[in-house]
Amino acid sequence: MDTANEESEPRHRVAVLVRDGLLPIELGIVHRLFGRAKAADGRLLYEVVTCAVRPGRVRSDADFDIVVDAGPEVLATADTVIVPAAHGSDTAVEGRISRELSAALDLIRPGTRIASICTGAFVLAAAGLLDGRRATTHWDACERFRRLFPRVRLEPDILYTEDHTGEAPILTSAGVAAGIDLCLHLVRRDFGAAVANSVARRTVVPPHREGGQAQYVERPVPGDGERSTGRARAWALDRLGQPVTLRQLADLEAMSVRTFTRRFRAETGLSPQRWLVQQRLERARQLLEESDLPVDRVAEQAGFGTAASLRQHLHRALGVSPSAYRRTFRRAPA
Structure with a gap:
């Protein structure tokens, strides 16, 4: 190992704050995904440290x-x-946290990025860190979260949020598996798509999942007479650079617009319009990462029409401009 190189390029330090009632799988997700991120020369890019308010035995x-x-x-x-998240004696889900936990959170340096998995968002909200910010949590806890924390801009239908309205970004994710989506997103933000995709491949998970958590909410199984919208989605994906209307999609499945919209939301957790924007954003991100096309051509090929439209959608989704996104994710791994 090149000690001098290690010292000149310190690893990004991730601290995982666990509490009694922790879910071992969520702790494992963080260690597994960040622990697998490597530079081109094989150097580990993250150091993951688990901590607790009180060192010692922590109940799972x-x-x-x-x-x-x-x-x-x-x-x-x-x-x-x-x-x-934590289950059992955790009081965060009741809207409060202990003085010890509050004091621990106060130790976080200004400008430090903070994220939560599942109902870990209750801790951040109870500490006041999410006031006025976008956030999500497990779908089954959303009603309680909204009732306890009305000042938080809850978005219950998505897998994770990223809010840049404060001095440092705060991210929240939905249920357990959404923690994987969140961690991969952070790796991608820190070291680019190639590193994140490598971590995903080695962990045998998709680098990005479409849709939101609404598709996982308990609901009756569709009747035998109800058709899927899969063919229309595949058709739209082949034509992202062209105008695609809701009427066209519904006609492909021989449904009324109303029926198609209902089935589409049941299958993907999103409206057709929101799903289409999401897919176009993914296409734009791919082109920004992998091609030298000017931003206006990226916008055309992704279906946004103009660079201004792409800029607006990308900033709303990720808080960055197309040129800033390209500079970040096309850089060579450190």
């Missing part, structure tokens, strides 16, 4: 506990802080 929601050596002082050294 399984039939085993874990022992955490690090205390909350780790939070003061982190570049990113992640707060997973």
Whole structure:
């Protein structure tokens, strides 16, 4: 190992703050995904440290506990802080946190990126960190979250949020698997699409999932007479650079617009219009990452028509301009 190189390029430090009732899978997600991110020369890009308000034994929601050596002082050294969910005695889901936990969160340096997985968003909201910001949490807890934290801009139908309205970004994710989506998104933001895609391949998960968590909400199984909208989605994906209307999509499935919209939302968790914008954004991101096309040509090929329209949609979704996105994600891994 090149010690000098390691010292000159310190790894991005991720601190995971766990509490009694932790879900082992969520802790494992963070360690697995960030721990697999490597530069082209094989160097690890992240250092992941688990900490607790009180070092020692931390109870899980399984039939085993874990022992955490690090205390909350780790939070003061982190570049990113992640707060997973906890079950059982966790009071955050009741809208409050302990003084100890509040004091631990106060140790986080200004400008540090903060993220939550699943109902970990309750901790951030109870600490006041999400006031006026976009956030999400597990669909089954959304009603309680909205009732307890009316000042938070809850978005219950998406897999994760990223809010840049404060001095540092705060991200939240839905249920357990959405933590994977969130972590891959962070890797992609930090070190580019190639690194994130490599992590996804090695973990055997998709680098990006379409749709939102609304598709996972419990609902009756569709009747035998109800058709899928899959053919229309495939047709639209082949024509992202062309105008696509709701009427065209409905006609492809021989449905009325109303029936098609209802079935589409049931299958994807999104309206057809929102799904189409999401797919066009993904196409634009791919072109910005992998091609030298001018931004106006990227906008045309992705179906946004103009660079101004692409800029508006990309900024709304990710908080960056097309040129800034390209500079970030086309750079060579550190």
